[in-house]
Amino acid sequence: MPKKVFYLNEEETETIEIRWKFNWKSFKAYYQGEFVGEMNGVKELQKGGAFKLVDNRELSFKLEGKFSPELVVLLDGIVVPGSSSDPHERLGQAVKLGVFVGGFTILSSVLAEVYALDFFVKRGLDWYSAAIGLVIIILSVGAFKKFAWSIWLIILIIIVDAIASLYLNAESGNNPVNGLFLKVFIIYYLYRGIRAIKAI
Numbered sequence: 001m002p003k004k005v006f007y008l009n010e011e012e013t014e015t016i017e018i019r020w021k022f023n024w025k026s027f028k029a030y031y032q033g034e035f036v037g038e039m040n041g042v043k044e045l046q047k048g049g050a051f052k053l054v055d056n057r058e059l060s061f062k063l064e065g066k067f068s069p070e071l072v073v074l075l076d077g078i079v080v081p082g083s084s085s086d087p088h089e090r091l092g093q094a095v096k097l098g099v100f101v102g103g104f105t106i107l108s109s110v111l112a113e114v115y116a117l118d119f120f121v122k123r124g125l126d127w128y129s130a131a132i133g134l135v136i137i138i139l140s141v142g143a144f145k146k147f148a149w150s151i152w153l154i155i156l157i158i159i160v161d162a163i164a165s166l167y168l169n170a171e172s173g174n175n176p177v178n179g180l181f182l183k184v185f186i187i188y189y190l191y192r193g194i195r196a197i198k199a200i
Helices: 042-047 087-114 127-144 148-172 180-199
Strands: 003-007 015-019 027-031 034-039 049-052 058-064 070-075
Touching: 015 070, 027 058, 034 049, 034 058, 042 049, 042 058, 087 127, 087 148, 087 180, 127 148, 148 180
Parallel strands: none
Antiparallel strands: 003 015, 015 027, 027 034, 049 058, 058 070
């Protein structure tokens, strides 16, 4: 059974824990190890629910979003630190995604240039692509330091790459939308990082 623990103070002595089964079945919430409430399934979580804690604070849960559903966890209407809607958490996800994209681009480019792997060569990866990957990693560091323009530049690079890929795939007779949905997914999560910086 998956579980996640949220810490409400810096000392990590006050906790909220959630446990659930597949498809959000048997969703249970605990405060300081004590059971506070239960919900069952996606539909119930999409409607949302709230439970009173022993100190009369209200702990609420709601599953939001269609493209990428997330569990919003609030305590007296304030986002619980470490939950999916926490701006710091979203910025961290954007930074990690940027580093991954940059690192994967570098690795793919090296495999294309050094080992001439056909899969990567056909996608036009070369030392120039490796340099772009390095730039993305550097920009991700800027995002970590809360520079929103760093994420905008990463998004711009991905958009330019997507346009170039459409052209190359069309020229080679491949499906022009290969990889396009993945890029849209990446841009979506990067943009959330920009919004997170504004909220912090």
